[in-house]
Amino acid sequence: MRVIVIGAGAIGAASALALAEAGAEVVVVDRTGVAAETSSRCEGNILVSDKGPGAEAELAIVANRAWRDLSARLDADRGPGQPATEFEAKGGVVVAFDGGAEALDAFAESQRRIGIRADALEADELRTLEPHLSPAVARGIHYPDDAQVQPSLATQAMLARARRLGAELRIAEVIGPVRSGRRLAGIVTPEGAITADAVVNCAGPWAGEVAALLGARLDIRPRRGAILVTTPMPQRVFHKVYDADYVSAVGSSNAALQTSTVVESTPAGTVLIGSSRERVGFSREGTLAPIAEIAGKATRLFPFLADTMLLRSYVGFRPYAPDHLPAIGADGDVPGLFHAAGHEGAGIGLAPTTGELVAHAVLGAVAPTDPEPFLPTRASLTEAA
Known part of the structure; x- marks a missing residue:
């Protein structure tokens, strides 16, 4: 065929x-x-x-x-000269600040019922996994099966x-x-x-x-997102780390700008920082607002990022189904x-x-x-x- x-x-x-x-x-x-x-x-x-x-x-x-x-x-x-996929079974850590711990725990419990591994982290366990997290983070869930390529x-x-x-x-x-x-x-x-x-x-x-x-x-409609990339540095983020707002942003049908924090390191030493969602058609104009919001929220999660230089930022369009x-x-x-x-x-x-x-x-x-x-x-x- x-x-x-x-x-x-x-x-x-x-x-x-x-x-x-x-x-x-x-x-x-x-x-x-x-x-x-x-x-x-x-x-x-x-x-x-x-x-x-x-x-x-x-x-x-x-x-x-x-x-x-x-x-x-x-x-x-x-084949010769073809790079690897860079698959990393790094696991994920989802965190909540004060006021969000109860909802985070409830969501994790619903996932456990369908077979997703979601391990609640006490404060000392959270700091062991991610020592550079802000002390304001109140709660964390470890997802050992999250990965990246x-x-x-x-x-x-x-x-x-x-x-x-x-x-x-x-x-x-x-x-x-x-x-x-x-x-x-x-x-x-x-x-x-x-x-x-x-x-x-x-x-x-x-x-x-x-x-x-x-x-x-x-x-199927375009939904624009922005990502920031830092200059290479010694590794200080060891999992895919994001705040609980990311889940609600993913599931939202709102066309307006929504941002949440997702931070992770790459094998090259850079740190990827996201994320934003907005429905603006295929326009690439007006990206300063989402980039500024992403940067501000990321420094709240990992304060060391405030003194980190950005290598670049870019936007792309995701295929959104209503x-x-x-x-x-x-x-x-x-x-x-x-x-x-x-x-x-x-x-x-x-x-x-x-x-x-x-x-x-x-x-x-x-x-x-x-x-x-x-x-x-x-x-x-x-x-x-």
């Missing part, structure tokens, strides 16, 4: 890999290149700590396990593996559909038509626009069209299982978890529009 995957970000690369491993002939089409947009403008989170009970948490638990095997296979399989490198590694299995990469823009009756039979690019038995829309924040080009409707679940599966109106989009900030972490769900939908391969909650035809997605 010949399958076109539109988008060479993490979700497109994971889908291409799963399809190629299942025996499909795969053509990946991206207008810019591998990991050129969202997947190079994020932190590489592989989290279970921010997921409350529900379908996404179940998907995240399976994906978290899958990444441990996948990253090892990708690193062992890499370098997102661009991991995306490149997945697609490199798919290409070694025969997948083809073409740099081209999708400008229209190829049809066989009602069925989608490929795509049109400025260089000509590419035909296929199935097309998978993995265009991230642009997935709604791509769906419209192909005659479908998919309500009901806060990714859309994975067959389109309801256009035969031959499938979608895998709407993961927002969880795309890196959910990539392996998303790819397997795509292979299930397109080829009938075994599904890693129940696909029903993620179908693009679900009422919660169409009613939330």
Whole structure:
């Protein structure tokens, strides 16, 4: 079976890999290149700590396990000159200041009931794990299964593996559909038509626009986020550390600016600082306010950051679904069209299982978890529009 995957970000690369491993002939089409947009403008989170009970948490638990095997296979399989994925099973620490401890504990207890490891930390245990935390932090929960990859490198590694299995990469823009009756039979690019038995829309924040080009409707919207990067330093942050406000920001439907604190070190010695969320379309203007808020909140969590130099800051666009679940599966109106989009900030972490769900939908391969909650035809997605 010949399958076109539109988008060479993490979700497109994971889908291409799963399809190629299942025996499909795969053509990946991206207008810019591998990991050129969202997947190079994020932190590489592989989290279970921010997921409350529900379908996404179940998907995240399976994906978290899958990444441990996948990253090892990708690193062992890499070609000459190809860097490693930088997978780190570093664990996460979620903290609360005065007044937030009770809610933090209640959330952790709900997660334990679905099998997420969440260990409450006394003050001395918290300081042992993160000695440079502000003394104002009142409570912490340790999530030993949280992990991280370098997102661009991991995306490149997945697609490199798919290409070694025969997948083809073409740099081209999708400008229209190829049809066989009602069925989608490929795509049109400025260089000509590419035909296929199935097309998978993995265009991230642009997935709604791509769906419209192909005659479908998919309500995926861009949600802008900013990240700060410090100059390299001796390691002083040992886990992914974020405040409890991050969870509520992830689940919010508010279009206005929301910021929370996420801080972590990288193998290169830099510190990544986030995060912000706001719906401003694809505008890159007016980023000073979120950057200033992020910086201010980060110094409250780790006071040493106030005297740290920034190397750079950058913004990217996350694919936001109004009901806060990714859309994975067959389109309801256009035969031959499938979608895998709407993961927002969880795309890196959910990539392996998303790819397997795509292979299930397109080829009938075994599904890693129940696909029903993620179908693009679900009422919660169409009613939330």
